[in-house]
Each structure stands twice: as C-alpha cells, then as structure tokens.
Amino acid sequence: MKCGLSEKRKGEFDDEINIDAYVWYEKDWTHDDYDHVHQRYQLTYVEEGYQYFHIENKIYLVPQNHLIWIPSGKKHHTQSEASTVNLMVVLFKTVFDNDFYNKVHVFAAPPVLREMLQYASKWNKLLEEDEEQGYFLTALLNSLPHFCTEKKGLQIPIPVDPRLLPVCNYINKNYMEQVSLDDLADLSLMSVRSLQRIFKRETGITIQKYMQLIRILKSIELINTGEYTLSQIAFMIGYKSLSAFTNSYSGIMKEKAKIIGKS
Structure with missing residues (x-):
C-alpha cells in the first residue's frame, strides 16, 4: 500500500479506494525511485524540503511550499537529496471538465491554499466516506486553476x-x-x-x-x-x-x- 494505492506489479497501482478524493500526509517521506503510474489525478504539496519529479521528457523541481499537479495515467518518479521531506498527496478519482487538469503544473501555494491543505490533513488516510471531506476537497479541486501561477522556470527540459x-x-x-x-x-x-x-x-x-x-x-x-x-x-x-x-x-x-x- 503506497499513498493508499496497492502496488500489485512494480510501478503499477490498483485503485481499491472507494472515496473520490484520498488524502495522504507523511513526514520524512521516502518514495521508490522508479517510474510508476496510476489512474488517479495527483496533487502533491511539499510542506518541507524539495522534490524532483521526472515526468516524460522533463524534470520538475517542487520546492518547499509549492505544489505539482499530475494528470491521470502519467508515468512519474521522484528523487530528493533533502534531509527531510514532508509531503501531502491528494489523489482524485474524478475532476472537472477543464483543460487545466490534463496538464502538469508546478506553482507556489498561496497562504489560503496552504491553510486549506493543512485543514485537509484531518482526513489523512481516511478510507471511509466523509460528507465534509467530499465537499471540502471538491471545493479545493475546483479552485486549483485559480490558484495556479505557473512556474515554468522550475522545469528542466531533457x-x-x-x-x-x-x-x-x-x-x-x-x-x-x-x-x-x-x-x-x-x-x-x-x-x-x-x-x-x-x-x-x-x-x-x-x-x-x-x-x-x-x-x-x-x-x-x-x-x-x-x-x-x-x-x-x-x-x-x-x-x-x-x-x-x-x-x-x-x-x-x-x-x-x-x-x-x-x-
């Protein structure tokens, strides 16, 4: 079980979570350094440290207090030399009809979004449906395109x-x-x-x-x-x-x- 998903085959995850949006908050985060893929859309917030995300022909740096949005089905892997990495991952099964959700984005988290993510940590690893959680994370998801101020400079082209x-x-x-x-x-x-x-x-x-x-x-x-x-x-x-x-x-x-x- 990783980020709430089950790795049945190396790098391939099966989704056995019933709720539409799943929260995973972890201190001293470590992740496998090989490519993996899942069908959920992924929002990752770097609370402390930094992470490199390798996606297709680019490497994205996500520093502290920044986020990365990864569309469904995108192969990716991470690496970091930071001494401590604290991450929050929110995995969404469905998204709104907006082209924003079909592209990779890296952007700074404004204070209001950081507060929303901190509040969402109360649902860490919760597998059962929670009515407030559903409404709250849907509102967060809907607001992402408005919060996003793209950081193109944090992409390393390969x-x-x-x-x-x-x-x-x-x-x-x-x-x-x-x-x-x-x-x-x-x-x-x-x-x-x-x-x-x-x-x-x-x-x-x-x-x-x-x-x-x-x-x-x-x-x-x-x-x-x-x-x-x-x-x-x-x-x-x-x-x-x-x-x-x-x-x-x-x-x-x-x-x-x-x-x-x-x-």
Missing part, C-alpha cells in the same frame, strides 16, 4: 537528440564553472552555431538559459540545507557576486526573490 546528452551531462556536472561553448560543441560533434540551433529546437531554451536554470536549481538545494549564507551559495554555484545571483534567481522564479538565509 533533449531527445543523443548528440545533446553529453552537453547536458557536462553542464550538470560543471555548472559552477565558466563553461565554453566551443567545448560543448566539441562534445556534441557539431559547430557552435548548429549546437545552439538544435539545443534551442529540442529544449525550447538557449544553452545559456539552461546553465542558468541548473545553477538556480542547485542553489535551492543548498538553501534547503541551511548550512550556507547566500553569498557562499552564490560563489559555490558559479556567480561572482550576490547581486548577480539574486537577479538570476528572480528571473528564473518569475517573481521577486524571497530567499531565506543570510548574505
């Missing part, structure tokens, strides 16, 4: 072209360095111009934007540890100044950066 995989792997390992486009072109066995064109076509972003994205995602992991000041983190991920880091962070997060820590 190219399909095999020539680009060594490029991404090199950036992922050497993000703290000043990576040369000439070196990346050599790895891909292409010219710099061809590399830039094909990378943008495959991922939707430039190589420079990809490097910036990787740095910011690494900074979120470091911030989560609580072991470093912001200035230390800025230099650890390859920025020459704190201001350059905070400007980059703000650009990726699409809002004024609110980073907990000392500069």
Whole structure:
C-alpha cells in the first residue's frame, strides 16, 4: 500500500479506494525511485524540503511550499537529496471538465491554499466516506486553476537528440564553472552555431538559459540545507557576486526573490 494505492506489479497501482478524493500526509517521506503510474489525478504539496519529479521528457523541481499537479495515467518518479521531506498527496478519482487538469503544473501555494491543505490533513488516510471531506476537497479541486501561477522556470527540459546528452551531462556536472561553448560543441560533434540551433529546437531554451536554470536549481538545494549564507551559495554555484545571483534567481522564479538565509 503506497499513498493508499496497492502496488500489485512494480510501478503499477490498483485503485481499491472507494472515496473520490484520498488524502495522504507523511513526514520524512521516502518514495521508490522508479517510474510508476496510476489512474488517479495527483496533487502533491511539499510542506518541507524539495522534490524532483521526472515526468516524460522533463524534470520538475517542487520546492518547499509549492505544489505539482499530475494528470491521470502519467508515468512519474521522484528523487530528493533533502534531509527531510514532508509531503501531502491528494489523489482524485474524478475532476472537472477543464483543460487545466490534463496538464502538469508546478506553482507556489498561496497562504489560503496552504491553510486549506493543512485543514485537509484531518482526513489523512481516511478510507471511509466523509460528507465534509467530499465537499471540502471538491471545493479545493475546483479552485486549483485559480490558484495556479505557473512556474515554468522550475522545469528542466531533457533533449531527445543523443548528440545533446553529453552537453547536458557536462553542464550538470560543471555548472559552477565558466563553461565554453566551443567545448560543448566539441562534445556534441557539431559547430557552435548548429549546437545552439538544435539545443534551442529540442529544449525550447538557449544553452545559456539552461546553465542558468541548473545553477538556480542547485542553489535551492543548498538553501534547503541551511548550512550556507547566500553569498557562499552564490560563489559555490558559479556567480561572482550576490547581486548577480539574486537577479538570476528572480528571473528564473518569475517573481521577486524571497530567499531565506543570510548574505
């Protein structure tokens, strides 16, 4: 039994829950790191820590106080290096007729939604029908499209072209360095111009934007540890100044950066 679902075969879950919406709240969360799939729609709230969700050709970072919506039937798996991960998962059997529910979304939880999720924890692992639970979670589900302010910057695109995989792997390992486009072109066995064109076509972003994205995602992991000041983190991920880091962070997060820590 995982998240209330029964894993009859590795990665495949059978739904034996009678209620339409099922709540699972867990501290110190650990999850299998292999792909799994189920027919329920999944809302995951990261109360503490962070999680990476691997879905199709993208990796989604879900930091603390953020949510991810996963449509029915989407294969996914998670990973995290956070010391503590507290999650709430709500699994819905049915949803409203709205295209929102058929796509993956990552967004920050506004205060009112956090309060609603905290209240919903009273139904943790409840398998029997509860009238208030049904009305409350239906209202929460109906409100999600209105709460969602998409965080596109928290998605890491994965190219399909095999020539680009060594490029991404090199950036992922050497993000703290000043990576040369000439070196990346050599790895891909292409010219710099061809590399830039094909990378943008495959991922939707430039190589420079990809490097910036990787740095910011690494900074979120470091911030989560609580072991470093912001200035230390800025230099650890390859920025020459704190201001350059905070400007980059703000650009990726699409809002004024609110980073907990000392500069």
